[in-house]
Amino acid sequence: MTEKINIKTFEHLVDLAALALSGEEAVYLRSELNNLLDAVEELAAIPLDKDLELTARGVPYTEATSPALRNDEWAPNDHPEKIVDQAPQTNSGFIVVPDIPHINLD
Amino acid sequence: MQLCDLSAFELTKKLRVGEVSAVEILDSSLERIQAVDGRPGTLEPGEITTEDEKTVHAFITLTEERARQQAEAVDQKLAAGEDPGPLAGVPFTVKDVYCVEGTPSTAASKILANFTAPYTATPVARMEAAGAIMLGKVNLDEFAYGSSNESSAFQPATRNPWNLDRVPGGSSGGSVASVAAGEAPLSIGTDTAGSIRQPAAFCGTVGLKPTYGRVSRYGLIAFGSSLDCPGPIARNVTDAAMMLNVISGADKHDNTAATLPPEDFLEKIEAGVKGMRIGLSPDYFQFSIPDPQTGEYHLQPLPEEIADRVRQTAEVLASLGAVIVEDVPMPNTRYGIPAYFVISRVEAASNLHRFDGVKYGYRTPEKLNDLNKMYRASRGEGFGPQPKLRILMGMYVSAAQYSEQYYQRALKVRAMIRRDFEAAFDKQGKYKLDALLTPTTPSTAFPIGDVYGDSVLMQYADQLTVPANHAGIPGVSIPAGFDANGLPIGVQLLGPDYSEANLLRIGHAYETATADDAWRQVKPQVLH
Numbered sequence: 001m002t003e004k005i006n007i008k009t010f011e012h013l014v015d016l017a018a019l020a021l022s023g024e025e026a027v028y029l030r031s032e033l034n035n036l037l038d039a040v041e042e043l044a045a046i047p048l049d050k051d052l053e054l055t056a057r058g059v060p061y062t063e064a065t066s067p068a069l070r071n072d073e074w075a076p077n078d079h080p081e082k083i084v085d086q087a088p089q090t091n092s093g094f095i096v097v098p099d100i101p102h103i104n105l106d
Numbered sequence: 107m108q109l110c111d112l113s114a115f116e117l118t119k120k121l122r123v124g125e126v127s128a129v130e131i132l133d134s135s136l137e138r139i140q141a142v143d144g145r146p147g148t149l150e151p152g153e154i155t156t157e158d159e160k161t162v163h164a165f166i167t168l169t170e171e172r173a174r175q176q177a178e179a180v181d182q183k184l185a186a187g188e189d190p191g192p193l194a195g196v197p198f199t200v201k202d203v204y205c206v207e208g209t210p211s212t213a214a215s216k217i218l219a220n221f222t223a224p225y226t227a228t229p230v231a232r233m234e235a236a237g238a239i240m241l242g243k244v245n246l247d248e249f250a251y252g253s254s255n256e257s258s259a260f261q262p263a264t265r266n267p268w269n270l271d272r273v274p275g276g277s278s279g280g281s282v283a284s285v286a287a288g289e290a291p292l293s294i295g296t297d298t299a300g301s302i303r304q305p306a307a308f309c310g311t312v313g314l315k316p317t318y319g320r321v322s323r324y325g326l327i328a329f330g331s332s333l334d335c336p337g338p339i340a341r342n343v344t345d346a347a348m349m350l351n352v353i354s355g356a357d358k359h360d361n362t363a364a365t366l367p368p369e370d371f372l373e374k375i376e377a378g379v380k381g382m383r384i385g386l387s388p389d390y391f392q393f394s395i396p397d398p399q400t401g402e403y404h405l406q407p408l409p410e411e412i413a414d415r416v417r418q419t420a421e422v423l424a425s426l427g428a429v430i431v432e433d434v435p436m437p438n439t440r441y442g443i444p445a446y447f448v449i450s451r452v453e454a455a456s457n458l459h460r461f462d463g464v465k466y467g468y469r470t471p472e473k474l475n476d477l478n479k480m481y482r483a484s485r486g487e488g489f490g491p492q493p494k495l496r497i498l499m500g501m502y503v504s505a506a507q508y509s510e511q512y513y514q515r516a517l518k519v520r521a522m523i524r525r526d527f528e529a530a531f532d533k534q535g536k537y538k539l540d541a542l543l544t545p546t547t548p549s550t551a552f553p554i555g556d557v558y559g560d561s562v563l564m565q566y567a568d569q570l571t572v573p574a575n576h577a578g579i580p581g582v583s584i585p586a587g588f589d590a591n592g593l594p595i596g597v598q599l600l601g602p603d604y605s606e607a608n609l610l611r612i613g614h615a616y617e618t619a620t621a622d623d624a625w626r627q628v629k630p631q632v633l634h
Contacts, residue, residue, distance in 0.1 A: 005502070010498075013498050014498065017455075017497045017501055018482050019485050019486050019489070019494055020483050020486030021486055021494070025494070028491065029491065029494055032495055032561050033498055033499055035560075035562050036451075036495070036499050036561060037499075037503075038562075039447055039562045040447045040512065040516075041444075042403065042444045043441070043444045043445065043448070043519060044511065046519055046522075048515070048518050048519070048522070049525075052521050055517060056332050057332050057578065058318055058520070058577040059318045064365075064366075065319065065364040065365055066364070066365060067361055067365050069361075070361070083224055086224065087464065087465055088466075088467075088468075097477050098479070101478055
């Protein structure tokens with residue numbers, strides 16, 4: 001079978017996915033990815049019923065089973081420090097990250 | 107028989123009449139864990155020794171102190187004449203994909219290894235509010251991406267208590283192994299393609315995937331958000347029903363949790379199956395598997411031993427008065443896995459973007475001066491191969507230029523799978539089924555190392571369970587005997603939306619009718 005994901009496409013995907021991969025890992029993942037795409041080829045041949053709608057769920061949401069939408073109201077968290085403390089690097093309640101790539105506008 | 111081998115139902119009875127205390131029950135469970143579990147999974151396990159091959163390794167984190175405090179609180183309530191709750195004193199384990207406040211909540215991934223949850227998932231909170239005693243967090247495939255537990259970043263991975271050279275199944279492998287080995291009568295797992303039912307079948311336990319929305323997903327580390335179902339794992343059907351009573355119901359923290367009135371799943375569990383219509387479908391007695399050489403798919407019949415157990419189960423149910431309806435067509439069953447390959451990867455990729463080394467979890471120790479480089483390094487070092495593969499696959503098949511060919515097509519196939527079930531369960535239709543009886547898995551537990559690494563072949567372990575996830579309907583796997591190698595065989599009951607009570611009732615009828623069968627007296631290898 002022809003490879004759907006060549007090295008160039010793979011590298012583009014890896015870049016979009018924000019993943020740094022070792023060479024060995026890249027070889028394994030690209031090969032598995034092509035195998036997976038072969039495995040889903042079957043989908044293309046399935047005759048689809050004409051009246052099918054695109055639904056992203058199995059069980060329908062009905063009024064009887066779904067809660068009403070909540071109002072968009074803010075409420076303070078009792079222990080924000082518990083959340084912030086999870087961050088790998090913090091300073092005075094702020095989360096610290098390396099430089100955010102940016103362009104200086106004149 | 108020790109206390110830890112008793113069912114949750116029996117334990118609660120003994121506790122309430124003062125025959126045992128919650129602390130005594132806890133000690134019995136801890137003693138069993140000490141005897142059979144071996145060392146817990148860790149990120150740096152060193153060499154896996156021959157000693158390691160003799161134990162189960164269900165746990166990642168044992169929370170003994172927390173458990174003892176809870177057990178003492180239950181005993182104090184009983185002494186004060188207060189109601190300690192419907193599951194008071196019953197030990198349970200939690201698949202480590204649920205957040206539990208103050209405990210490491212790892213998803214069996216390096217990227218969350220240092221994460222201590224700041225809040226507790228709704229189903230776990232409900233268990234604890236009902237008086238159940240959490241023993242700790244148990245192993246799984248990394249982010250629940252697998253069917254064998256081998257992909258966990260925390261090794262040694264869980265082994266099958268019935269045969270320690272075999273996988274326990276997955277992804278809820280630690281949950282199921284802990285229940286099968288008598289460490290706890292109950293565990294809470296999750297099922298996205300079969301991750302409760304498949305390991306339940308492999309380890310000879312009951313595993314229930316409720317209807318999508320029956321149990322809140324709040325506090326569950328998400329995999330496929332339109333497919334994920336939290337559910338009970340138990341040693342018998344009654345215990346699963348008791349647990350579902352506690353964990354189900356609407357939740358203000360999860361708008362996809364159904365707002366149905368509370369239901370008592372024990373109420374009609376003993377009502378029997380007289381007049382119930384139970385279907386068999388030829389489409390569940392075959393399975394397709396890719397040829398390792400050519401990659402081509404061949405439909406082949408199920409192993410005779412498994413098919414026989416399903417037919418024998420049908421005969422038992424018929425002898426109890428059920429109407430067995432044969433030849434129910436479920437033509438789209440075989441497309442469940444290809445559609446799942448697409449839908450689950452798209453949802454997984456989306457859910458995995460939040461792990462970035464910024465807000466919580468792992469950040470690369472490398473000092474990098476660029477945020478994008480930090481993201482890439484943290485994710486590259488933190489994720490194992492399965493999450494990486496799922497991100498890449500999910501992004502590819504949902505990309506604008508391929509979406510129609512893959513993602514949108516898969517969603518339509520999903521709708522066709524749902525239609526198969528709607529036709530079978532339609533009360534005005536040809537079959538009018540209350541439930542469909544199927545095998546749970548196309549094989550029994552496979553040897554450790556046999557399938558791992560082949561992501562396509564591994565997924566096919568779920569092909570008889572995944573249609574229920576696409577359709578959202580409930581399914582339960584119950585033990586139905588053993589194969590010639592002494593490995594458990596599970597049979598599956600599938601029903602219409604919110605029909606858990608009926609499925610449990612059928613399961614209970616079968617369990618009662620076969621209670622004295624010789625195969626039910628056999629104990630797992632690890633308890634010999």
